[in-house]
Amino acid sequence: MKGILVPEKGIVKPFLRRNGFKAISNFGSFASYMSPLLEDMVVVTGASGESTLTATERLISEYAPNFVISIGFGTSLDFSVSVGSVILCEEIISLNGPMALWSKGSGSPIDVPSSRSMQALFDNLNHDENKRSYPRGRAVSAPEFVTNKNMKLWLGEEFDSLLIERDGTLVAEACNRYGVPFAILRSINNPRSNTVSTFSGRLESMTRSQRIKAALLPQNVMPYLIFLSRRRRAKRKIEQVISRLHSLVLP
Numbered sequence: 001m002k003g004i005l006v007p008e009k010g011i012v013k014p015f016l017r018r019n020g021f022k023a024i025s026n027f028g029s030f031a032s033y034m035s036p037l038l039e040d041m042v043v044v045t046g047a048s049g050e051s052t053l054t055a056t057e058r059l060i061s062e063y064a065p066n067f068v069i070s071i072g073f074g075t076s077l078d079f080s081v082s083v084g085s086v087i088l089c090e091e092i093i094s095l096n097g098p099m100a101l102w103s104k105g106s107g108s109p110i111d112v113p114s115s116r117s118m119q120a121l122f123d124n125l126n127h128d129e130n131k132r133s134y135p136r137g138r139a140v141s142a143p144e145f146v147t148n149k150n151m152k153l154w155l156g157e158e159f160d161s162l163l164i165e166r167d168g169t170l171v172a173e174a175c176n177r178y179g180v181p182f183a184i185l186r187s188i189n190n191p192r193s194n195t196v197s198t199f200s201g202r203l204e205s206m207t208r209s210q211r212i213k214a215a216l217l218p219q220n221v222m223p224y225l226i227f228l229s230r231r232r233r234a235k236r237k238i239e240q241v242i243s244r245l246h247s248l249v250l251p
Contacts, residue, residue: 002041002250003065004242005056005171007048007072010208011235015242016043025062030055032062038246048072049205052167056174067115067182067250068175071242073204073234074139074165074186075146077156081135081163083191084233086241088122089139089184090114093159094169099144099151104158107140110172113181117248125240133237137161139186141168147201152192163188181251185241189227189234196223203227 006012009031015021021033021043029046042063047055056068074087081087092110095102122134138161146152146164155164168184175182190196190204200223203211215224 001063001065002245002248003059003063003068004041004043004245005047005052005059005068005070006043006045007052007167008208009045011071011238012043012045012242014239019246027058030058032059041246047167049166050170052170053174056171057178060174060178060180065180068171068180069183069185069245070167070171071185071238072165072167072187073189073231074163075152075190076163076188076192077140077152077159078162079192080132081188081192083188083230084133084237085188086122086125086134086237087139087162087186087188088118088134088136089163089165089168089186090136091138092168092172092184093138093140093161094172095140095142097143099142099146102142102155107159110141110169112172112184113251115181115183115251117250118183121241121244121248134241135162139168139184140164142166145201145204147196147198149193149195156192185238187234187238189230191230199223200227 016033019035020037021035023031024034025032031045033043044059090112093107094110095107125134140155140159140161165186199220214220
């Protein structure tokens with residue numbers, strides 16, 4: 001069985017609806033979905049930030065998947081990686097503690113199990129679109145968002161990484177603890193080229209209702225619209241990957 005782990009139901013909602021998935025359990029902010037059409041797959045939503053570790057362990061202990069796929073968003077650290085690109089993370093550099101203490105010496109590399117099926121999927125998607133919208137490479141995983149363009153430049157160069165994200169280290173920790181192979185997929189919704197406002201950075205960690213409420217303030221309307229536009233582009237791309245996951249033979 002494949003276990004799919006996502007922070008927000010909205011990322012996989014079209015896939016769930018199209019394939020007849022129904023909620024089978026709820027635990028706090030987590031919800032699990034299964035379908036009579038795709039019996040070899042379970043989808044768990046609501047995992048983000050520190051709760052990702054708990055959600056991953058719960059997914060593994062309850063459903064015993066033979067492969068876990070973590071799907072989410074990330075920030076580009078490379079000019080070649082634009083908004084909408086979907087990255088298959090082949091290695092994770094884990095950073096802990098406050099941003100001021102990050103350094104190359106403090107980063108801990110985490111290997112991500114190689115999967116020929118996932119690699120072939122990304123190669124085929126790139127071939128279909130005749131461009132490199134689905135790269136494979138290294139990711140930085142850190143406990144806080146990076147919004148400053150100079151910090152993004154430093155991280156990309158210091159760690160030779162394509163993106164930064166938050167939850168990969170926690171997924172890897174849980175999967176390695178239980179001996180379950182896994183994949184980390186991240187769709188880029190924040191470009192390398194600009195510094196975003198404090199409010200724009202906070203949008204990433206808000207729920208949908210919190211975002212809408214915050215956007216009612218006049219000074220927040222434009223950053224919110226930009227955020228939505230980038231998020232939609234990122235979702236459209238990741239949906240193309242999600243729609244093919246059920247057909248993969250994993251691990």
